[in-house]
Amino acid sequence: MSWFVALRDTAKAGLTLDRSLTDPRRALRGAVAAGLVVLPTLALFGPGPATSAAMGAFIAGTATFQRSFRPRASLAVAAAIGLGVSTFLGYLAVGVPGAFPVLLAVWAFGAGLAWAVGPTAGVVASTTLAVMLVVVQLPVSAVSALGHGALCALGGAVQALLVLAWPIGSWRAQRDALADVYAALGDYARRLRQDPTAPVDPEPFVVARQAAALTPWQARHRPPELRGLRGIAERIRPALAALADPRVGAPAEGPARDQAREVLAGAAEVLDALAHAIRTGDPFRTPSDSAGLALARPAHGPALRGAPRRAARRIIGLLGRAADRLDQQDRSTVTPAPTGPGLRRPPLLRTVPSALRTVGRQLHPRSAVLQHAVRLSGVVTAAYLAARLLGLHHGYWAPMTATMVMRPDFAQTASRGVARLVGTSVGVLVATGVVQLFHPGPWVLASLAVVCMGGAYLTLRTGYALMTVCVSSYVVLLLGLQPGDPVQTAVERVAMTLLGGAVALGAYALFPTWQTARLPERLAEWLAAVGRYSSAVFTAFGAPGVGQADKAVRAALLDAREARGEMLAALDRAEAEPVHHPAELSRRQVERARTAMGMLGRSSVVMEAHLPAPDSPPVPGALRFAEELRDATAVAAAAVLLGQPVDFAALRETHARLDAELADLPAEEAAEGVEVVRAGARLVMHALAELEKAVRPRAAAAAEESAAEGAVPSTA
Incomplete structure (x- = not known):
C-alpha cells in the first residue's frame, strides 16, 4: 500500500462518524460532577484554580468511560491521582529554567510505557501529560503549585463520589x-x-x-x-x-x-x-x-x-x-454463593508491582511499546521547544496535539491526527467566535465549558473528530477566563495544532513501528500456543488419570486465544500500513497460514468436547503423539520466525505408528476415546500439512518448481 492510499484511508477512518452515542445519563452525570467542581471553585478562588479543577474533573470523568471492567469510581480516583501529581510537578518545574522540557520528556516516556499495561492506562497517562501542558500556562507561584495539583485531584475525586452516589449501569x-x-x-x-x-x-x-x-x-x-x-x-x-x-x-x-x-x-x-x-x-x-x-x-x-x-x-x-x-x-431473593473460586482482579493499588513488571518486560529494543515511548517523548519535547522558539504564547497546543494523537500503531496515529486537526480547528473557531461576539462573563464561560464537557462525554463513541470539537471548545472557554486577544489566540492554536500533528506524523514516518514486520513473530507465537493446546488435549486422552487434565487444557486454550488475538490485531494494523510485507512471508502466505492454524485449533476444540473422565483407560500412543506434537510445533514456530522451511516429517512417522496401533486394537480393548483420538490426529496432521505449504519460503518454493520443470522430459 502506498503512502497516499494509506493516508487517504486513515483520514477517512478518522473523519467517519458513528450514530451511536454514549448513555445520555452517564454523560449528564459526568457533566454534573464537573459543574460541582468548576462553579464553586470559580466562586471561591477565581479563574486559575477553576481551570485546574475543571481539567481534573473532565479527564477523571473521561477515564470512567474507557473500556475497562474495573469499578468506574476506582478509575476516576486513579486518574485524579495521576492528574494531581503531574500538575504539581509541572508547576514546580515550569518555574525553573530548563527544567520543564526535561520533566516533559520523562513524563512523556512514562506515558508511552503505560501502554504496556493496557489501553486504558495508556489513554489516562497521555491525558495527564496533556493537562500538564495546559494548566502550567496559568500564572501561579511555586507556593500555590500544591493547591493547583490538589484541585486537579479534587475534580477526579468528585467524579468518583458521584459514580458511587449515582450508579448508572454499574454491571x-x-x-x-x-x-x-x-x-x-x-x-x-x-x-x-x-x-x-x-x-x-x-x-x-x-x-x-x-x-x-x-x-x-x-x-x-x-x-x-x-x-x-x-x-x-x-x-x-x-x-x-x-x-x-x-x-x-x-x-x-x-x-x-x-x-x-x-x-x-x-x-x-x-x-x-x-x-x-x-x-x-x-x-x-x-x-x-x-x-x-x-x-x-x-x-x-x-x-x-x-x-x-x-x-x-x-x-x-x-x-x-x-x-x-x-x-x-x-x-430467589437471596444472592447464591459463588460457584468456584472465580477470577481475582486485585485492587488498583495492588496491581502496581505487577504493572511495573509488565513495563519492565517491554524494555528491549524490539518492543513496540518502548519504541512508542521513545517516539512520544521525542515528539512532545521537540514540539514544545519548536513552539517556544517561535515565540508563540499558546505554543503548548503543539505538544498537546502530539500527545493526544500519538498511538503505538500507524493507523490510529494517522486517523487521530486528521480528526484532531479538523476537530480542533472547528472547536477553536466556534468557541472563539462565541467569546468574540458575545463577550460572556466568567460564569457564562464556565457554564458553557461544563456543557461542552457533557457533549464530549456524549460523543465519545460517535467519532474522535466530533469529540475533539467539544474538547477544544471547552478548553478555549476555560482559558477564555484569562485575559488575551481571542482572534490572535484562535489563529495561534490552529497553527500549533497543525505543527503538532505534522511533527507527530513525521516522527512516525522517520521512526516507525510497523506491525507488518512482526507478522512472522506473531504467527510463530500463535503456532507454538496452538501446538501446546493440541498437545494438552492429546495428553488428556493418553494419561487421563494423571494430574488435572481439564485445567491444563483450559490454560493452554487461553494462551492460544491470546496469541490468536495478537495475531489478528497485528494483521488489522498491517492492512493500513504503507509498507510491503517482508519477502519471507507474503500476504497470501499469511492468509493460508491463518486458515491452517484455524483448522489446527478446531481439531483440538472438537476433541475437547470428548475429554475422558479421570478413571477412563488411557488411549495407547496418545501420550507419545502429544509430546511429539508439542515439540514439533515449537520447532516449526522457530523456523517460521527465522524464515526457514517447516518440516513435520518426524511427527508424520509418530502419527503413522499411532494410527496403526489404534487400528490394530481389538474391539473389546478399545477405549471410548480411541475413535476420537484417531479422527482428531488425522485432522491435526491435515492442518499441519497445509501450514507446511503455506509458510514455505519463497526461495525454496521457486527452487522446487524449477527443479520439477527441469525433471519433465522435453517433447520438442
Missing part, C-alpha cells in the same frame, strides 16, 4: 460481555447447520473472561446471573463443534445429520433466549415447544449413535443447566 459491561458469548454461540450453532466446519469467533470468550475477573468488592455485589454461566458457555462451544463435524460427529448426510441440524437449531433458539435474559435481566423464557422437542428427541432417538450422541446429550444437559441457573436466580 452493564459485564452483562453485555456474557450475553455476547451466548449470542455468539447461537450464531455459531446456526452456521454449523450449513457449514459443519465453520469456525467460532473466540473474541467474545476473551472479553467475557476479562469481564469475569472481579475485585473483592465486585465479587460481593455482582448480580447472581453473572455467576457460573461463563463456564457453561465454554463447555457448550466444543460440544457444538463436535456434534457438527462430520469426521468426529454426525455423518455428512442421512437421518443422523438431519437430527443433528435439529439439535443445532433448537440450541440456537435457547442460546438466543439465554443471551436476552442475561443482557436485560428479564426472566428466562423457554423458546417454542417445537424447538424444545427438537432439542430433546436426539437424546432418545435412533439416528444418533456413539460420539455424536454423546455430544448431543452434552449440549442438552449444558443448556438445561444454564436455564436452570437463571430460573433459580430469578425465583
